[in-house]
Structures are given as structure tokens and as C-alpha cells.
Amino acid sequence: MKIFTMKILYIVLTAIVCTGGLAYGAGEDASRSNAQVVSDYSVDVIVIDPGHGGSDVGAISKNGLYEKDITLKIARSLGEMIREGLNIKVFLTREVDEYASLGARRRFADKMNADLFISIHANSSEYISISGCETFFYKKDASDEQARLLAELENKGGMSDDDDLPNPVEFILMDMANSELIQLSYKFATIIQKNYVSGVKSPDRGVKQAPFMVLMGARMPAVLTEIGFLSSKKDERKLKNYGYLDDIAKSLFKSIKRYKSVTDTKNGKDKRVETQ
Numbered sequence: 022m023k024i025f026t027m028k029i030l031y032i033v034l035t036a037i038v039c040t041g042g043l044a045y046g047a048g049e050d051a052s053r054s055n056a057q058v059v060s061d062y063s064v065d066v067i068v069i070d071p072g073h074g075g076s077d078v079g080a081i082s083k084n085g086l087y088e089k090d091i092t093l094k095i096a097r098s099l100g101e102m103i104r105e106g107l108n109i110k111v112f113l114t115r116e117v118d119e120y121a122s123l124g125a126r127r128r129f130a131d132k133m134n135a136d137l138f139i140s141i142h143a144n145s146s147e148y149i150s151i152s153g154c155e156t157f158f159y160k161k162d163a164s165d166e167q168a169r170l171l172a173e174l175e176n177k178g179g180m181s182d183d184d185d186l187p188n189p190v191e192f193i194l195m196d197m198a199n200s201e202l203i204q205l206s207y208k209f210a211t212i213i214q215k216n217y218v219s220g221v222k223s224p225d226r227g228v229k230q231a232p233f234m235v236l237m238g239a240r241m242p243a244v245l246t247e248i249g250f251l252s253s254k255k256d257e258r259k260l261k262n263y264g265y266l267d268d269i270a271k272s273l274f275k276s277i278k279r280y281k282s283v284t285d286t287k288n289g290k291d292k293r294v295e296t297q
């Protein structure tokens with residue numbers, strides 16, 4: 022079930038414009054509008070986005086390990102696990118090694134009526150001692166300079182001429198309706214980080230925010246997760262191991278399952294709250 026529809030959004034825009042409440046944080050008007058558009062927290066459809074692909078290879082390790090290959094391997098394994106183990110429809114933005122713009126990935130999630138979106142990436146840094154996992158949700162302002170630079174880098178490879186940003190009206194509305202989406206995205210990102218620590222024992226670099234284009238304007242809770250640093254010898258050793266990539270997929274599967282159980286409980290579908 023989608024969280025909101027564009028039809029409702031346009032009605033909300035009209036109401037907001039008429040009441041002169043366009044400024045963010047315009048108080049009660051905005052809150053009421055949000056309450057009108059949020060209808061259901063269910064996760065019935067998930068879109069998994071293996072970062073990069075085709076000519077956009079992403080980060081490359083010293084020994085020639087490509088980010089685009091790692092992300093596809095994890096996404097495929099995760100997709101299989103969800104198909105077999107959860108009552109959720111799952112789609113990948115790409116199934117093979119091919120280019121897809123960031124806009125196309127976002128549009129695909131909309132087309133599939135996704136209730137949850139996860140973009141999978143591997144990191145790189147000029148500081149080779151940095152290692153570990155981190156997960157982001159969208160915000161115009163990055164948590165710190167490192168997060169800003171990372172978003173800039175990740176955005177660079179996936180922009181194309183047909184890459185449409187949300188139109189201005191759409192964007193204003195999404196920004197306003199976003200507080201709930203941000204909270205849910207933050208919740209999902211927190212669960213992901215927790216499971217990395219307990220599952221693959223990766224150093225926890227935490228939950229952060231940054232302006233990733235692939236997440237911008239998402240109409241559903243959406244995160245981008247960085248599963249390790251290809252610039253780190255330690256992480257590279259792990260990331261070239263298929264067993265480790267499967268462990269990452271298992272960890273993400275557990276996180277999706279947990280997030281679904283939290284939202285189902287919120288919907289009153291399932292009163293049992295699973296323990297982590």
C-alpha cells in the first residue's frame with residue numbers, strides 16, 4: 022500500500038497555498054496535511070537497488086574489485102531470501118550488469134508502488150584505514166563533510182540527461198510530507214546498522230543523512246546503505262568473499278523482517294513484537 026498518492030498531494034498543495042502555509046514548519050496546517058496523506062505503514066512491496074552498473078562501475082578496490090558487481094551479488098541474494106522467506110513482493114532496479122540512471126531507479130520504485138526502498142553501495146575513502154558500514158536517509162543537509170562528499174561522489178556516476186528531478190511542486194510537497202517518511206527511513210536505517218553489528222561484526226559508522234539523488238523525492242521510506250570500504254584492505258578482503266556478501270544479505274534480510282514486524286504492529290496486523 023502506498024503511503025500517499027499524487028492526487029492527494031495536489032489537494033493538499035491547494036489547501037496549503039490557500040492558507041498561505043507554504044513555509045516548512047508552518048505548524049499545524051502541515052501536520053494535519055501529513056496526517057491526511059499517511060494511511061498505511063505496511064510493507065507489501067520492496068524495491069532493492071544494486072548501486073551502479075554498466076559503464077558506471079562505482080568504486081574500485083586496489084585489486085580490481087568493482088562496487089557494481091558486489092552490490093548486484095548482494096541484491097540478488099537478498100531478493101531470493103525475501104521471495105522465499107517473507108510475504109513481500111520484491112523487485113530489483115537492475116538484474117544484470119547494466120547502466121540505470123538515478124532518476125530511472127527512483128521512477129522504477131514509484132512504478133512498482135514500493136513501500137520500502139533500499140539502495141546498496143560500497144564505500145571508498147582517501148583514508149585507507151577507514152572501514153565499516155554506514156546507512157543514510159535523505160536530507161538536503163549532510164550530517165558532516167564526509168557524508169556530503171560521499172553523496173557528491175555517489176551522485177556523479179548515475180546522472181544522465183533523462184534524469185528527472187522531482188518537479189518543484191512535487192518537491193515542496195514531499196519535503197513537507199517528509200517528516201513521517203524521514204522518521205520511518207531513520208528507523209529502518211537504525212535497524213540495519215544494529216544488525217550489521219550483531220551479524221557481520223562490522224565496525225558501526227552509524228546512521229547519517231546526506232543528499233543522495235537516488236533517495237531524493239522518494240515516496241516511501243528509503244535508505245542507502247554502504248556495506249564497507251573498497252579502499253580499506255581489511256574490508257576489501259571481506260568484500261571479495263561471496264560468503265561474506267551472503268552474510269551481508271542475511272543481515273539486510275533480518276533488518277527488513279524486523280522493520281516489517283514493527284510496521285505490522287503499528288498497523289495492528291500483528292500484535293507480537295519480535296525480539297531482535
Ligand SMILES: [Zn+2]
Nearest residue numbers: 072079142143
Ligand atoms: Zn556507490
